Amino acid sequence: MRVLFLASEVDGLIKTGGLADVAKVLPIELQKRDIDVSVMLPCYPQVKALVVPGEAPIELTMHLGSQHYIYRIYKISGQEVPVYAIDYEPYFNRDRPYDDGNHGYADNGERFAFFTLAALQACQMLNLKPNIVHSNDWHTALAPFFIKTVLADNSFFAETRSVLSIHNGAYQGSYDLNSIPFAHTFSQYTEEGMYDSYNMFNFLKCGVLYADAINAVSKSYAEELTTPLGGHYMSHIFQRRKDALVGILNGCDYGEWDTENDPHLIANYSATDLSGKAKCKQDLQQQLNLPEDPNLPLFAMVSRFTDQKGFSLLVPALADFLASSDAQVAIVGSGETAICDALTALAKRYPNRFGLFIGYSDALSHQAQAGADYFLMPSIFEPCGLTQMFSLAYGSLPVAREVGGLKDTVIGYNGNNLESANGITFLNPEPDALYYTMRAATDLYNESPEIYLQIQQRAMATRFLWEKSSAEYIDMYNDVLTHSH
Structure with missing residues (x-):
């Protein structure tokens, strides 16, 4: 043929x-x-x-x-x-x-x-x-x-x-x-x-x-x-x-996205030895001027700043989340001026909670994947999405909307499906739905570390070849x- x-x-x-x-x-x-x-x-x-x-x-x-x-x-x-x-x-x-x-x-x-x-x-x-x-x-x-x-x-x-x-x-x-x-x-x-x-x-x-x-x-x-x-x-x-x-x-090209051999990471790691991931989290906190606290859940995002990627949900949800939750957020990307301005204003208001890098850096996109505990993908639509495949492989649980390729690759934990879950999901394209999902993810990280670890292990074993x-x-x-x- x-x-x-x-x-x-x-x-x-x-x-x-x-x-x-x-x-x-x-x-x-x-x-x-x-x-x-x-x-x-x-x-x-x-x-x-x-x-x-x-x-x-x-x-x-x-x-x-x-x-x-x-x-x-x-x-x-x-x-x-x-x-x-x-x-x-x-x-x-x-x-x-x-x-x-x-x-x-x-x-x-x-x-x-x-x-x-x-x-x-x-x-x-x-x-x-x-x-x-x-x-x-x-x-x-x-x-x-x-x-x-x-x-x-x-x-x-x-x-x-x-x-x-x-x-x-x-x-x-x-x-x-x-x-x-x-x-x-x-x-x-x-x-x-x-x-x-x-x-x-x-x-x-x-x-x-x-x-x-x-x-x-x-x-x-x-x-x-x-x-x-x-x-x-x-x-x-x-x-x-x-x-x-x-x-x-x-x-997904797992040759380029491999936690055990990624040259961009300060420390490599695997599903059986996550000690390097803790160092990657510390490195990401340092790079984005966030307090180096290993106990706070860190939500990251690497994205073009466009409506498609869900910023109409994220910006209002973040304003409430940063004001009320004990967690950190790191966002890397560039795009529409209005989104850049809104995120910059939030970063100024919550400098210890929210680290923002406006621009594109291949190294930092790998470091954000490795350093995060959760990875945000609240897309309005997502034909396939590769970023959630990377975050699964890197043990950074996707917090994703159930749409398009995200729905086909991320199985959200609902309290009853521990044997199959590999992330956290929500359905409604509303800021409140994202806010409450981020709050639930924070609670899971803080209160049920053994369940978080089980989901993380499954995420790292997920492959799309x-x-x-x-x-x-x-x-x-x-x-x-x-x-x-």
């Missing part, structure tokens, strides 16, 4: 989020299972720096109506699977892949529609005849549409089927067709359901309508996408394609090749 994997980012080359992790690890796991897989991504400057030295690129011309685009294909060196970068400098020679730091690029629709068409042309030039074209999120969601419309008469793709993975359905890629200079080459095939409003063409809707199979990155998120509450205003489209929609939970996930992807590919027309 030959798979062409299309992604807008790949970890190790360029990364802004969880999509990059999947785009790196999943193709490697597929290759281990004898799938002939190639990856294509745009040739951003960071990627171009890693092309195979001395290897001349392949130059191609794409004719789209009266438009002519001359672009190059580079092979990237040092990769475990073949990775190709599509280089068209007017679109991709920019410091950041999607935005200028504040606003998305106005021509993003044009850029990624071009990338998708160019990737499909490039695989013909490279003679990579795919059984499956696997697209990811809105950036490459037009591939299923192009294969079935613009390229319908192209014999190269006669046996090709398409899969679309949804890593975050809130980002859909909605652009005025007039902003895409070559839109006339495909607009004749569009239909009403692909538009948000007049001429505002939605890439993700288009991909969902045309893909032979659609997968979300957890089973619960796949179910939520079909509901008005969880469907990001697209539930009617997901309902239409419900029979083609599955959920496959992401795996890419071997299992990749086998499910191959089952989906086989199903598509067997049943779709």
Whole structure:
């Protein structure tokens, strides 16, 4: 089986989020299972720096109506699977892949529609005849549409089927067709359901309508996408394609997240010897200027500061929790100004209770995972989530809302399920629900240390392996090749 994997980012080359992790690890796991897989991504400057030295690129011309685009294909060196970068400098020679730091690029629709068409042309030039074209999120969601419309008469793709993975359905890629200079080459095939409003063409809707199979990155998120509450205003489209929609939970890279070998930690530890974790807690308290008290429960969080991550619940809950509870909180992250300001005000009011680091530090994100007793994930929605997988492995019990991938990975202790619990959960997206859950977690830590330890041991034994996930992807590919027309 030959798979062409299309992604807008790949970890190790360029990364802004969880999509990059999947785009790196999943193709490697597929290759281990004898799938002939190639990856294509745009040739951003960071990627171009890693092309195979001395290897001349392949130059191609794409004719789209009266438009002519001359672009190059580079092979990237040092990769475990073949990775190709599509280089068209007017679109991709920019410091950041999607935005200028504040606003998305106005021509993003044009850029990624071009990338998708160019990737499909490039695989013909490279003679990579795919059984499956696997697209990811809105950036490459037009591939299923192009294969079935613009390229319908192209014999190269006669046996090709398409899969679309949804890593975050809130980002859909909605652009005025007039902003895409070559839109006339495909607009004749569009239909009403692909538009948000007049001429505002939605890439993700288009991909969902045309893909032979659609997968979300957890089973619960796949179910939520079909509901008005969880469907990001697209539930009617997901309902239409419900029979083609599955959920496959992401795996976790335990090579990078390993308490026994993590180079970022002041002391390593394991489930059978937690003494190093106590030192990590002391180190985190030091770094965030909190009193070094081993007896206070420490709640940590590492996150982008966005509404999705539950800050509308957390900020009011924290104000009450810090005022009334004997515990500490440590938060690391950056994002929306209003959230930064609200957290900064709380940190000033409770300097001995609340340590805040605004910014991103890979080392500190590992140290926060290791130093915490509890890890906060009160997300409004969470397609899969990797952070809770890390916190489970690090013995920092997730305090998570029962939604999406969190619901599929964290089993909340309810007093009666000690044999299966690996964290603390709550359901209602309300500040009070989070506040009372944090209070209950504090009581558990202080009053029932033996129960806390039992849950912690189970958390550290919990594993979500890419071997299992990749086998499910191959089952989906086989199903598509067997049943779709």
